[in-house]
Amino acid sequence: MTHKLIRIQRVSEPVPAHSRPVMISVAGDSAAGKTTLTKGLAQVIGLERVAVIGVDDYHRYDRQERKGLPFTALHPDCNYVDIMEQHLQLLATGQPILKPVYDHGSGRLTRPELIEPKEFVIVEGLLPLHTRLARACFDVTIYLDPPENIRRQWKIDRDTQGRGYTADQVVDELRRREQESAAFIRPQRRFADIIIRFSPVTGREDPPNTPLSAELVLRPTIRHPDLTKILVASEPRAIHLKLGRDEDGRPVDTLHIHGYVPQEESQVVKKAIWTLLGIDSGDPPGILGDLGEGRSEPLAITQLLLLYQLMAAAEPASAGRLLPGGP
Amino acid sequence: MTHKLIRIQRVSEPVPAHSRPVMISVAGDSAAGKTTLTKGLAQVIGLERVAVIGVDDYHRYDRQERKGLPFTALHPDCNYVDIMEQHLQLLATGQPILKPVYDHGSGRLTRPELIEPKEFVIVEGLLPLHTRLARACFDVTIYLDPPENIRRQWKIDRDTQGRGYTADQVVDELRRREQESAAFIRPQRRFADIIIRFSPVTGREDPPNTPLSAELVLRPTIRHPDLTKILVASEPRAIHLKLGRDEDGRPVDTLHIHGYVPQEESQVVKKAIWTLLGIDSGDPPGILGDLGEGRSEPLAITQLLLLYQLMAAAEPASAGRLLPGGP
Numbered sequence: 057m058t059h060k061l062i063r064i065q066r067v068s069e070p071v072p073a074h075s076r077p078v079m080i081s082v083a084g085d086s087a088a089g090k091t092t093l094t095k096g097l098a099q100v101i102g103l104e105r106v107a108v109i110g111v112d113d114y115h116r117y118d119r120q121e122r123k124g125l126p127f128t129a130l131h132p133d134c135n136y137v138d139i140m141e142q143h144l145q146l147l148a149t150g151q152p153i154l155k156p157v158y159d160h161g162s163g164r165l166t167r168p169e170l171i172e173p174k175e176f177v178i179v180e181g182l183l184p185l186h187t188r189l190a191r192a193c194f195d196v197t198i199y200l201d202p203p204e205n206i207r208r209q210w211k212i213d214r215d216t217q218g219r220g221y222t223a224d225q226v227v228d229e230l231r232r233r234e235q236e237s238a239a240f241i242r243p244q245r246r247f248a249d250i251i252i253r254f255s256p257v258t259g260r261e262d263p264p265n266t267p268l269s270a271e272l273v274l275r276p277t278i279r280h281p282d283l284t285k286i287l288v289a290s291e292p293r294a295i296h297l298k299l300g301r302d303e304d305g306r307p308v309d310t311l312h313i314h315g316y317v318p319q320e321e322s323q324v325v326k327k328a329i330w331t332l333l334g335i336d337s338g339d340p341p342g343i344l345g346d347l348g349e350g351r352s353e354p355l356a357i358t359q360l361l362l363l364y365q366l367m368a369a370a371e372p373a374s375a376g377r378l379l380p381g382g383p
Numbered sequence: 384m385t386h387k388l389i390r391i392q393r394v395s396e397p398v399p400a401h402s403r404p405v406m407i408s409v410a411g412d413s414a415a416g417k418t419t420l421t422k423g424l425a426q427v428i429g430l431e432r433v434a435v436i437g438v439d440d441y442h443r444y445d446r447q448e449r450k451g452l453p454f455t456a457l458h459p460d461c462n463y464v465d466i467m468e469q470h471l472q473l474l475a476t477g478q479p480i481l482k483p484v485y486d487h488g489s490g491r492l493t494r495p496e497l498i499e500p501k502e503f504v505i506v507e508g509l510l511p512l513h514t515r516l517a518r519a520c521f522d523v524t525i526y527l528d529p530p531e532n533i534r535r536q537w538k539i540d541r542d543t544q545g546r547g548y549t550a551d552q553v554v555d556e557l558r559r560r561e562q563e564s565a566a567f568i569r570p571q572r573r574f575a576d577i578i579i580r581f582s583p584v585t586g587r588e589d590p591p592n593t594p595l596s597a598e599l600v601l602r603p604t605i606r607h608p609d610l611t612k613i614l615v616a617s618e619p620r621a622i623h624l625k626l627g628r629d630e631d632g633r634p635v636d637t638l639h640i641h642g643y644v645p646q647e648e649s650q651v652v653k654k655a656i657w658t659l660l661g662i663d664s665g666d667p668p669g670i671l672g673d674l675g676e677g678r679s680e681p682l683a684i685t686q687l688l689l690l691y692q693l694m695a696a697a698e699p700a701s702a703g704r705l706l707p708g709g710p
Contacts, residue, residue: 063519064472118494136497139481145391146469154466156481156495167445167492168483170463192390 075150077107077173078369079193080362082180083244084200085237086130087211089254090180092347093200096359098178099343101366107174109147111181113156114140119163128229130182130236137187144184144193147177160219176366185244195369196278198362199248203255206268246304249278249365252358257314267315267347270354272361273302274309281364283311286328292321295357311361313354322353329360333367402477404434404500405696406520407689409507410571411527412564413457414538416581417507419674420527423686425505426670428693434501436474438508440483441467446490455556457509457563464514471511471520474504487546503693512571522696523605525689526575530582533595573631576605576692579685584641594642594674597681599688600629601636608691610638613655619648622684638688640681649680656687660694 082090098106114136115129127134136156143153154168185191185199202210208230215221221229245251251273256262274280283297294317302308313322326340345356409417425433441463442456454461463483470480481495512518512526529537535557542548548556572578578600583589601607610624621644629635640649650666657667672683 064475064516067515067519068472116497136481138479139497142473142478145395148391151469152465153469154463154481154483154495165494168481168495170443170466188394189391192394 075173077147077150077175077177078195078366079144079148079177079179080196080198080366081184081191081194082178082198082200083183083185083241083248084180084202085207085241086182086233087214088200088202088207089210090200093198093252093355093359093362094178094180096344096346096355097362097366100341100359100363101176105174106176106178107147107171108178108180109143109155109171110158111135111140111179111184112160113158113181114143115156115158115165118158118165128233128236130233130240132183132186132240135183137183137190140183141187141189141193144179144190147171147173148193175370182241183244185247186240191247196250196362196365197248199245199251201245201251201253203253206255249275250362251275254354260316262316265350267350267352267354269315270311270313270358272311272313272358274311274361275302276307276309278365279368280309281329281332281361283309286325290321290324290328292317292325294318294321295325313357315352315354317353319353322357325357326360329357329364333364402500404474404477404502404504405522405693406471406475406504406506407523407525407693407696408511408517408521409505409525409527410510410512410568410575411507411529412534412568413509413560414541415527415529415534416537417527420525420579420682420686420689421505421507423671423673423682424689424693427668427686427690428503432501433503433505434474434498435505435507436470436482436498437485438462438467438506438511439487440485440508441470442483442485442492445485445492455560455563457560457567459510459513459567462510464510464517467510468514468516468520471506471517474498474500475520502697509568510571512574513567518574523577523689523692524575526572526578528572528578528580530580533582576602577689578602581681587643589643592677594677594679594681596642597638597640597685599638599640599685601638601688602629603634603636605692606695607636608656608659608688610636613652617648617651617655619644619652621645621648622652640684642679642681644680646680649684652684653687656684656691660691 082094084090094108098108112129116134116136117125122129122134125134129135139156143155146153150173152170152172155171156168157166158164159166179194183190184194185197191197208227211230212223212226215226215229216223253271254268255271257269287295287297294314296312298310298312300308300310323339326344330338330340340356340360344359345351345353347355409421411417421435425435439456443461443463444452449456449461452461456462466483470482473480477500479497479499482498483495484493485491486493506521511521512524518524535554538557539550539553542553542556543550580598581595582598583593584596614622614624621641623639625637625639627635627637653667653671657665667683667687671686672678672680674682
């Protein structure tokens with residue numbers, strides 16, 4: 057029956073190479089900070105040029121149905137992983153999808169929505185890096201890896217405020233999820249090009265409202281901007297790059313950006329990365345680092361480094377051209 | 384960015400040829416009799432081996448939203464035709480889909496459902512033959528073409544009984560739809576391998592409850608069973624095959640099966656087609672021709688001819704082996 061495949065191929069429109077979006081995944085456990093990270097990024101690129109996909113929409117069961125199941129929403133069996141893979145392939149090859157929709161407020165699966173392929177696709181959620189086929193769809197892969205005590209507090213805050221749970225229910229849910237988190241979520245860390253950890257610096261007594269510091273493991277699986285030059289030239293005190301080995305023994309760079317970094321010091325580094333994007337004029341957009349309430353320089357620099365990767369994947373030779381305000 | 388395509392292909396599981404389903408489409412206007420035709424067919428093959436897809440599930444707008452639109456549910460712009468094409472391609476190549484669901488009762492779009500590829504896929508609805516790419520996905524294409532006055536009555540009966548409309552509302556809706564029916568639904572007739580018309584025979588005064596007669600235009604676009612031999616041998620009086628030209632001048636066979644056909648005469652023809660399927664033993668299943676209330680020999684023979692095509696597409700050399708009860 058290969059005749060049918062040939063018939064389909066003969067009448068299919070060829071997809072021009074430039075219409076295939078650049079795809080980045082942001083994986084991480086529940087309340088790891090995925091939305092905070094991706095929001096500023098999408099706004100700088102321009103919301104009309106970015107599709108943001110939450111792969112938690114691929115839940116196989118709604119909240120009510122999950123109550124009778126021996127596993128939680130974190131388990132691959134609780135998700136249409138094969139359909140997620142299929143949709144990622146379709147998006148990666150420039151085709152639209154009819155994406156399922158999980159309503160986090162009501163806990164119900166509702167009417168699906170059309171997602172047209174755009175220049176950039178940001179895919180965030182619990183399991184975007186779970187399978188080999190899903191990973192093959194991405195140009196850049198990110199894993200968010202906050203310390204567990206911080207993530208717990210974030211999850212309690214968010215789920216009691218926006219999703220109708222009590223604090224006790226969230227704590228109970230965290231306990232139920234722990235085993236699956238260890239089995240399915242955290243192993244995705246090793247497939248990430250960049251691992252991001254926001255946390256307070258141990259041993260420091262920063263004043264309240266000091267933003268969290270960022271620690272970025274930069275794996276040589278993709279080409280990062282040469283930060284050694286930037287940091288040697290500007291001699292920052294609160295931003296460091298350290299060569300070392302990752303948990304698995306592989307060589308990595310780790311970039312530390314302290315939460316107390318002075319604005320002028322951060323600005324020099326941000327401006328240098330901005331220039332690497334091929335944009336000589338103007339300052340990096342103020343939306344970078346925005347926390348809703350207040351702002352964070354470590355977040356801004358993190359977002360700029362991701363922006364660099366997206367632009368490089370879109371057009372390796374002259375990344376900055378693609379950004380509004382670029383030459 | 385072809386590297387991403389290559390990466391995806393390298394890690395994709397190859398689809399074995401035998402897992403690609405045989406696909407048949409049954410196109411036709413609203414209430415043309417699509418469900419009545421396909422139900423018996425699916426039951427004979429075995430419900431566990433058949434997926435039945437209604438492409439009206441690909442409505443872009445729900446009933447409430449359509450009220451403000453300048454077109455009806457028949458218009459391609461009122462449907463996700465590109466997603467329908469995509470899903471048909473996926474099914475035709477043996478892949479599962481997450482199909483949208485339109486609830487005809489409430490008129491709302493709801494939670495999508497997983498459709499796993501099975502051996503046979505029956506696709507029925509308003510627009511399955513609308514595009515070239517959709518048509519390329521099918522092994523056999525059917526168009527249901529009842530006389531307009533009969534279809535109107537069927538639609539009034541069904542929509543007032545099962546979908547919460549009044550008769551006046553249905554008549555009004557039929558008027559609103561007429562132009563789009565002419566523009567988008569009826570043109571699909573010319574892409575069908577078999578065109579089926581159930582209607583009373585003009586000029587006859589059959590007793591009440593006589594089933595409608597069937598007129599089947601058999602286009603030489605697929606290989607039909609050689610009915611000349613069957614009909615010469617059995618000398619039926621209420622079943623005729625006539626060579627002629629279709630509306631567009633192309634040569635076609637037209638098979639007439641009168642509603643009053645005696646059971647014994649019909650049985651000979653049914654048995655002959657059943658034997659052509661490679662099944663020597665047993666009679667054709669009694670579910671063929673079932674109307675819910677009563678039964679119809681013209682419907683039974685029509686379903687058998689479609690069954691023949693499905694089996695031939697599945698395994699041209701020895702079709703009957705695939706049927707339960709086959710040798």
